[in-house]
Amino acid sequence: MAQLLDLKDDLDIVIPTIRNLDFLEMWRPFFQPYHLIIVQDGDPSNTIAVPNGFNYELYNRNDVNKVLGPKASCISFKDSACRCFGFLVSKKKYIFTIDDDCFVAKEPSGKEINALSQHIRNLLTPSTPLFFNTLYDPFANGADFVRGYPFSLREGVPTAISHGLWLNIPDYDAPTQLVKPLERNTRYVDAVMTIPRGTLFPMCGMNLAFNRELIGPAMYFGLMGDGQPLGRYDDMWAGWCAKVICDHLGLGVKTGLPYIWHSKASNPFVNLKKEYKGIYWQEDMIPFFQQIVLPKECKTVQDCYIELANKVKEKLGPLDPYFEQLGDAMVTWIEAWDELNPPPETAN
Ligand SMILES: O=c1ccn([C@@H]2O[C@H](COP(=O)(O)OP(=O)(O)O[C@H]3O[C@@H](CO)[C@H](O)[C@H]3O)[C@@H](O)[C@H]2O)c(=O)[nH]1
Numbered sequence: 001m002a003q004l005l006d007l008k009d010d011l012d013i014v015i016p017t018i019r020n021l022d023f024l025e026m027w028r029p030f031f032q033p034y035h036l037i038i039v040q041d042g043d044p045s046n047t048i049a050v051p052n053g054f055n056y057e058l059y060n061r062n063d064v065n066k067v068l069g070p071k072a073s074c075i076s077f078k079d080s081a082c083r084c085f086g087f088l089v090s091k092k093k094y095i096f097t098i099d100d101d102c103f104v105a106k107e108p109s110g111k112e113i114n115a116l117s118q119h120i121r122n123l124l125t126p127s128t129p130l131f132f133n134t135l136y137d138p139f140a141n142g143a144d145f146v147r148g149y150p151f152s153l154r155e156g157v158p159t160a161i162s163h164g165l166w167l168n169i170p171d172y173d174a175p176t177q178l179v180k181p182l183e184r185n186t187r188y189v190d191a192v193m194t195i196p197r198g199t200l201f202p203m204c205g206m207n208l209a210f211n212r213e214l215i216g217p218a219m220y221f222g223l224m225g226d227g228q229p230l231g232r233y234d235d236m237w238a239g240w241c242a243k244v245i246c247d248h249l250g251l252g253v254k255t256g257l258p259y260i261w262h263s264k265a266s267n268p269f270v271n272l273k274k275e276y277k278g279i280y281w282q283e284d285m286i287p288f289f290q291q292i293v294l295p296k297e298c299k300t301v302q303d304c305y306i307e308l309a310n311k312v313k314e315k316l317g318p319l320d321p322y323f324e325q326l327g328d329a330m331v332t333w334i335e336a337w338d339e340l341n342p343p344p345e346t347a348n
């Protein structure tokens, strides 16, 4: 498996940033062989210094507007959701996205964690969404399928998403941050699990990898931030859409290892302002995703996503006009995706 854990020609690292990229120094041993796509948010006249020795492309808001023209309206401004622009312009099979306040974590033994290689292992080994393996990831070293696990299901399904976790500052919502300002995650759980089919999960974008060819068009991080009534629901929205589509297309989603060290707690009051509408809207959003049935005619991610977009407008539009705009932006995203990523047979 070791030779499989080096995908330097097949994976891009996408980093959304409004800060500086000094954190890359700590990741240099793991990231230097890879190409970075840096999405600079906020004022495009600011200069983001990239540490020497990294191979990267950097896009600010002017670049987003230049690349997408009117379709740039679907890319959020002043929110980490802007990262999905990096997913759009990448030409690689795999993506790893990480926040600029996430550092190399250590295992209980003190060994530094190469988060990238664990994500690659997660993506290159099958998922088991149809039957839960009680010894967790059967493809991990020293593990296997337990007694009673049907042999007919042991091949598993292709893995589309690898969702990593965080030591130190956990990804809590604002109310929880306010109630528990000093809580730190010190629990290192040595497990990778497949999220069962039919079960949603709150996807966090700060330590996340996925197979662009399997699920890329569904990894749209929505309309958040500047001018929008919602923030910090970007990654979760993408996760709900992607999980429903993965279930429909027979793909898998894993969560657990690898851990990163999340160093900076964002301001809970600012977060509350961004999140508050989402906190009550999600009582309608979640049942929407739980009840959605994608037609069997939807054979591609794009088909599924357009169907989802239409249903978002129909079912969630009455909740708030925001969902009408979000549904339209989802369609614009797919148009942009197909324009920048034409299927091989039509590529000129
Ligand atoms: O306007 C902005 C704000 C931030 N960024 C970049 O996005 C990431 C995350 O920013 P930050 O670490 O400040 O925020 P967190 O609350 O820790 O982020 C997590 O919560 C969710 C927000 O949706 C998400 O799952 C996690 O990212 C950093 O790289 C900032 O530089 C930005 O681009 N624009």
Ligand SMILES: [Mn+2]
Pocket (backbone or CB within 6 Å): 099, 101, 206, 262, 264, 265, 266
């Ligand atoms: Mn953070």
